[in-house]
Amino acid sequence: MDVQVLRCFVAVADGATVTQVAAEAHMTQPALSRALRRLEHEVGAELFQQVGRLLRLTPAGRAFRQHAGVALEQLDRGLRTVHETVSPESGLIPLAFLHSLGTWLLPPLITGFRERFPRARFELRQAGEGVLVRNLLDGTADLLLTAGDPGHPLITWRRLLVEPLWLAVPPGHRLARRRRARLSEVADEPFIMLRHEQGLRTVTETLCRTAGFTPQVGFEGDEVATLRGLVGAGLGVALVPRPHAAAPADAPSYLRVTDVHSARDIGIARLTSRTLPPSSARFLDHVREHAASVAERQHVHAPAPENARTGP
Template identity: 65%
Template sequence: MDLQVLRSFQAVAEGSTVTEAAADARVTQPALSRALNRLEREVGAELFQRVGRVLRLTPAGRVFKEYVDAVLDSYDRGLRAVAEVVDPDAGVVSLAFLHTLGTWLVPKLVDGFGRDFPGVRFELHQADENSLAQRLLDSTADLIITGKDPGHPLIAWRRLLVEPLWLAVPTRHRLAQRRRVRLAEVADERFIVLKPGYGLRGSTETLCRQAGFSPLVGFEGEEVETLRGLVAAGLGVSLIPVSPGAATAAETNPDLPIRYLEVTDVHGARDIGIAWPAARTLPPAPQRFIDHALRATAEPGRGPGGRA
């Protein structure tokens, strides 16, 4: 059984046409069709059925694909491990992270690591909170940086830092001249929030619940910058992550007419941590990145989350 045929089977199973898969494999379309037919004979079952002009997996094909995915993933990880033994200063780190961390924490960690290990390449993926843990379990990421411990027996997690969450209000808001506020004071106002599944949405709902109310949702977005923009436009208030490295909350985006108020009646913050598969030995590059991230965030004066 040829690994390239398995890769082509995987590609067609995931939506590529036989012609496209053949081009990727640098073979002719008839040659790949014959190879897939041989694969079906070896497996002893029909793997595809034609639906219109496309091929769809049969029930047997869906079962077989799970094992093909595992075989190819294991083989590719083996190649990576050998390459990193041959050249310890090279390698790949596949890192998935929360959308909100892509503006400050992840760039600083990657940049700092890159200065020490310039031969390491990064594969970066943004995802919501619910998708991050699955990326580890599916082996589509080596590491994740997330807003909470996934609480899964196959995932190890370490806290990196605590990220403050401040209440963002427009400059013409009744509370805009204050520096601190009780979250309960905006219980009757509309909240601009991220969609369900995002870590910040869960943190917002939890803090509001602790303050004694459920947030009245005025808009659900997918990016924190959208939340800021809508707050600036006077469409509501929002709990916004504030980089611990900012000297003042106003530095978050000085161009927007927003005021950031410290919340006093609940603990306005969330944990940020790094996680990896607990049952799998990581290649050297991802393991080094874990060590780097823990060191970089350990001392408030020196890490990417600390004050300069």
């Protein structure tokens, strides 16, 4: 079975046209059509049916697509492992990370690693926690740098840092000139929060309940930077990490919270059952070794005891 034809089948099955796939594979459209018919002959079933000008998967095609994808993924991993065995200094590191960690934690970690391994390559993905966990589970990423334990039975997570969360209030707010405040002092004000699938949303709601109230949601956003901007615009208050770059003139005031332990865990995760390729394993060791020093430069706390959770 021709691997290139198998990749073309997957591409067409996922919605690309035969013309598009043929061009990307440097084949003519008739040649690709003949190759797909040969694949159907090898499989022993019709994989596509013509619907107007489009090809749609048959039930047999849908079943074969699932297994073909897994086979190609395993093949690509094998090829990658062989490449890294032959040339370990130039391996690829697929890494997923939370949006807010891309501004201060990830860049110095990558810079330090590439000083030691200048030929190392990174394939980076950033998103919210739900998407990042799926990247890890489906093999798109080897490692996941995120806030909080994903709590998934197939994932091993290790805490690296404890990042303080500050009470952000608008300029001119009654608390804006203070350095500290109790979270309960803003119990009646609207909170600007991330959406429900985000870990910071859960942390915020838990801290508010601990302080004795349920937060009123004024707005739901997708990124921490958005929350800060909306607080600065006077739309509410928020619990967020303090920014690690110079703030604009209309930025919120950040107050240390005194009545609850306002912080979130930052950690790194991997699939428990999967042996990491050499480059990703080296980067994991690098992160464990150097995250604390990055945190110190950014005035973020390293954890007291080393803490890891392995899925049951």
